[in-house]
Amino acid sequence: MRAVFGLVLIVGVALAGGAVYLAQDYIKQTQAELERERLATQEALASMKTIPTVDVYVLNKSLKYGERLTQEDVRSVQWPEDAIPEGTFSDIAVLFPENAKGERYALRAMEKDEAVLEVKVTKPGEAAGLTSRLAKGMRAFAISVDVASGVSGFLRPGDNVDVYWTGSINAGGRAGEITRLIQTNIELIAVDQTAGSDITGTTIARTVTVAATPEQIAALAQAQNTGRLSLALVGIEDEAVASAIEVDQRKLLGIKEVAPAPAPVPERVCTVNTRRGGEIVKTQIPCTN
Structure with a gap:
């Protein structure tokens, strides 16, 4: 009985050792694969071209025509440098000058997250009237x-x-x-x-x-x-x-203009006068010219 128990114990230890060995081998392979993927990702990131960006001010909310634009209505975001719309503002001091004589107003309807453009807002102190549209x-x-x-x-x-x-x-x-x-x-x-x-x-x-x-x-x-x-x-x-x-x-x-009919040409009559006593007689003769 003791011999059977010892044999079972030896077999169990052998199976456990084999399982541990297989687990260690699988873990090593997984770690190696993860390391290769990490290195490949680092190489890909290193080879990627960094896109330069600049600060551009966009709206925090929608604005309708004639509404006042304040500093609380805008925020700065990073915008790709080669895709900046013309007339954007990258400096808050330019959008809201300290010595401004008045406030800016929206000249067109603008949506949230839309870039603030010069053509869509008035100059500081300018009213959003027709004169600004001319x-x-x-x-x-x-x-x-x-x-x-x-x-x-x-x-x-x-x-x-x-x-x-x-x-x-x-x-x-x-x-x-x-x-x-x-x-x-x-x-x-x-x-x-x-x-x-x-x-x-x-x-x-x-x-x-x-x-x-x-x-x-x-x-x-x-x-x-x-x-x-x-x-x-x-x-x-x-x-x-x-x-x-x-x-x-x-x-x-679709009525076409009708040309007027030509006027009739009167027939030419040539005569000669002949005196017969005290009377003058007209006689018709052929016209020669």
Whole structure:
């Protein structure tokens, strides 16, 4: 009995020793594999190019047109140097100067985490009015519209429109009503009293304000006082330059101009006068020239 017990003990010790050996071998292999992966990761990180970044100020919250911009509304984030939008602010002293005569306001709707750009905020102390939306040499001009001429209320500040004039003419041998394209790609800077682009829903405007040169404004004023103006919305990606377009009733209905019939030429009659006594007689003869 003791011999059987001793044999079982020897077999158990041998099996335990084998299990320990196999476990140690597995652990060594696993550690070696982890070490190889660690070295490969370090080599990959060392070979990666470091992307340079700079500080850029972004918004902490959404802003609508005309809302005040404060230092609590912005924060600095790291931005890839080769992907910085033009007009960003990297210095808080530039965004909010100490000697500023007033505060900045949003000129366009901006979302949270969006970079603050110079074109989207006013200068310190400048009001967010129409004057801030006008480029150098441009003027603001209001055009009266309704649901038909104002593209059914789908116009928004920042859109571009073509302007058509419809009126009667009586000059140059022409008479009747015509429609003519008088201005192309005119920018809208306000709809009624709203200059922000974040208008929700459709608004049936009574007036729209456009940015135009003094010469364009003179043409628009003359056209508005002598006829009716209609607006056509231009697509965002439309780069086509509209040519001179004019439509009258004949062109609309496809009526071609008929040339007047030539006037009849009177037949030439040649005569000679012959005196017979006290009477003069006319006699018809062939015309020679």
